[in-house]
Amino acid sequence: QVQLVESGGGLVQAGDSLTLSCAASERPFNPYGVGWFRQAAGNEREFVAAMAWSGGGTVYPQSVKGRFTISKDHAKNTVYLEMNNLKPEDTAVYYCAARKNLLKPVSDTGGYDFWGQGTQVTVSS
Numbered sequence: 001q002v003q004l005v006e007s008g009g010g011l012v013q014a015g016d017s018l019t020l021s022c023a024a025s026e027r028p029f030n031p032y033g034v035g036w037f038r039q040a041a042g043n044e045r046e047f048v049a050a051m052a053w054s055g056g057g058t059v060y061p062q063s064v065k066g067r068f069t070i071s072k073d074h075a076k077n078t079v080y081l082e083m084n085n086l087k088p089e090d091t092a093v094y095y096c097a098a099r100k101n102l103l104k105p106v107s108d109t110g111g112y113d114f115w116g117q118g119t120q121v122t123v124s125s
Helices: none
Strands: 004-007 010-013 018-024 032-039 046-051 068-073 078-083 092-100 119-124
Touching: 004 092, 018 032, 018 092, 018 119, 032 068, 032 078, 046 068, 046 078, 078 092
Parallel strands: 010 119
Antiparallel strands: 004 018, 018 078, 032 046, 032 092, 068 078, 092 119
């Protein structure tokens, strides 16, 4: 069972950038597909970004497309979420998720078996 640990959250101002990391305990992390989700207070968890580990593409919702980028580092067993031009509405707890043998990016929370504990991102106006 893989364990995921997020880091990199914090308090930033609108327009700033922030990069979140998700380190996996299992080596190799391949062939897990991974995703990032977020949950603002009082809201349901929503999809932010996803990728298949095997290079099967990436998927983003319209709300973050062009601002957020998901990437991976095989050597470090880590997935990243680069967030640019942050907005106050991006404030949430961000979670990474993984599932083995995902050949395509998955945007549904039910499509993942493993979740990290979350990291808080707060964007002030």
